[in-house]
Amino acid sequence: MDFELTPDQKEFRKLVAQYVDGRVAPQAAALDAAGSFPMEIFRELGDLGYLGMKYPEDVGGGGLSEPNIHYTIFCEELARASLGVAASVGVHTSTATYCLHKLGSAAVKRDYLEPALRGEKIASFALTETEAGSDVSALTTRASRRDGGYVLDGRKMFITNATVADLTVVAAKVRESAAGRADLADGQAAGARTAPAGRGARESGISLFLVDMHAPGVSVGRKLEKLCIRCSETAELVLDSVWVPEDHLLGSEGGGFDAVQESLDIDRVMTAAMCIGLARAALDAATTYTKQRVQFGRPICSFQAVRFRLVDMLARLETARLYTYYAAWLADQGRRVTLEAALAKNVAGEAANEIAAMAVSTLGGYGLMEEYPVARLLRDSYFPLVGGGTVDIMKVVVAREMGL
Ligand SMILES: Cc1cc2nc3c(=O)[nH]c(=O)nc-3n(C[C@H](O)[C@H](O)[C@H](O)COP(=O)(O)OP(=O)(O)OC[C@H]3O[C@@H](n4cnc5c(N)ncnc54)[C@H](O)[C@@H]3O)c2cc1C
Incomplete structure (x- = not known):
């Protein structure tokens, strides 16, 4: 058992921290107030190789032997300055690009994945709809086979980066044809197995498509104003008879979503890592x-009540940190981490939320003022309790993994 990061990992943390302290932290409050995507930082992260670090060298990635530990360090450090920046970068570098890497053709990798890993194209992942949140199986976006490709119709909700994205991976159900043949995806006749209780379940029957955001028929609906992670833009996405070529079907018809389950698990570990970063920032500010x-x-640190609050914050943070790094380490051993990832997301998410709230209390009236970072940290700490699956849905996943 070894709890130490390797010298290489420690050096990596130092480098990321230097960049974050020099470039992200000084802009974090202004980016939040402006509520706009951190384009300059995003491009810089691409130039520095961070956007591709999880991927192999043959697609322009970092080719790391323990990509998940490295990426956990990266997410923690970035979120220490801004969870909004980390969330937008996280969507881009995780499942959105993972789908292209795991399931994309050589042409898809060349034209979309490689530029995305260099930071030249921005990616998003479009699963949620107004009537299909936790219950992914309820999604109504349809893909109809037509003219050597598919025509996509539907509306997506809460899509991170949609306003700035060049590409998005869209979850849809395939319709055999537009002219009244059986809707394969909806019926048991197609062998669709619809899991109960939503996100995190294995959702057979859902296909994934790469959609070029500049294609005719793609439009972005309203940009959503929100409580938290304001510089990570969130919007509706409208697909109105969008034609996509056949090789933009990622994986098999009805099988794409299942094929990227591993990545959806790992995303939760990365969200947990972001929570660690946010919690560290809150504890540091309060101390x-x-x-x-x-x-x-x-x-005031000489008053026992104040000291004990700081001790409680540290206890929550260290517990969450250990479990999150354990989950990342397991993933690097090639192990399935469905249970650990869901647990890490809840443990770290709830810890970050409570630590941020304790930080706000510790600063008294100043804690409620935007001139101190803790108010933003508390607002932002609500995002991981919902994004990528709610706290309840993580419990559903864990309970299922426990055989309950
Ligand atoms: C800022 C932000 C960014 C996002 N970015 C993206 C993105 O890029 N792409 C994307 O596809 N989606 C994105 N989402 C959507 C996000 O994943 C969903 O909001 C989330 O999965 C919850 O769905 P919902 O909001 O429809 O809530 P609902 O599913 O309606 O849930 C409402 C409440 O009911 C509870 N609940 C529902 N079902 C159950 C159950 N079976 N058991 C127990 N409790 C249950 C939930 O826990 C919650 O408390 C984003 C959301 C936010 C807020």
Whole structure:
């Protein structure tokens, strides 16, 4: 058993931290206030090789032997400055590009994946719909076979990066033809197995398509104003008779979503890593403040109630950190981490939310002011409790893995 990062991993953390402290942290509050995608930072991360670090060298990636530990470090450090930046980068570097890598043709890799890993194209992943959130099996976006390809129709909701994306991976159900033949995806006749309780279940029957965001019929609906991660843009996506060529079907008809389950699991570990970063930022801000703030003639960190709160914050953070890195390590051993990833996301997500709330309390009235970072950290800490599957759905996944 070895809990130490390797010298190479420690050096990597130092490099990422230097970039984050120099470039992301100074802009984090302004980016949040502007509520716009951090384009400059995104391009820089591409130039620095961070967007492709998880992928093999033959597609322009980092070719790392333990990509998940490295990427956990990256997510933690980035989110320490801005969960909004980390969330947008996370969607791009994870399942959106993973689908192209695992299931894309050589042409798809050349034209979309490789430019995305260089930061020249921005990716998004479009699964959720207004009536299909936790219950992914309820999605109504349809793909009809036509003219050597497919025609896609539907509306997607809450899509990260949709406003700026060049490509999106769309989840849809395949219709045999537009002219009244059986809708294969809907019926048991097609062998569709629809899991109960939603996201995180294996959702047979759902296909994945690469959609070029500049194709005719693709439009972005309203950009959504939100409580948290404001610089990560979220919007509706409309697909109105969008033709996609055959080789933009990623994986088999009805099998794409199942084929990327491993990546959806690993995304949850990365979300947990982001929570660790946010929680660290909250604890650091609170600790610094309590050493400087004087009341009753003493720094407030000398009051036991304040100290104990900081100790409780550290306890939550360290527990979540250990479990998150354990899950990342397991993934690097090639192990299936469905249970551990869902558990890590909940443990770290709830820890970050509670730590951020405790940080706000620790700063008294200043904790509620936007001039200190803790108010933003608390707002942002609500995102991981929902994005990528809610706390309840993570429990559904864990319970199923426990054989319940
Ligand atoms: C900022 C943001 C960014 C997002 N980005 C993306 C993106 O890029 N791509 C994408 O496809 N989606 C994205 N999402 C969507 C996100 O994954 C969904 O919001 C999430 O899965 C929950 O779905 P819902 O909002 O429809 O809630 P619902 O599914 O309606 O859930 C409402 C409540 O009911 C509970 N619930 C539902 N079913 C069950 C059950 N079986 N057991 C117990 N409790 C249950 C939930 O836990 C929740 O408390 C994003 C969401 C947000 C907020």
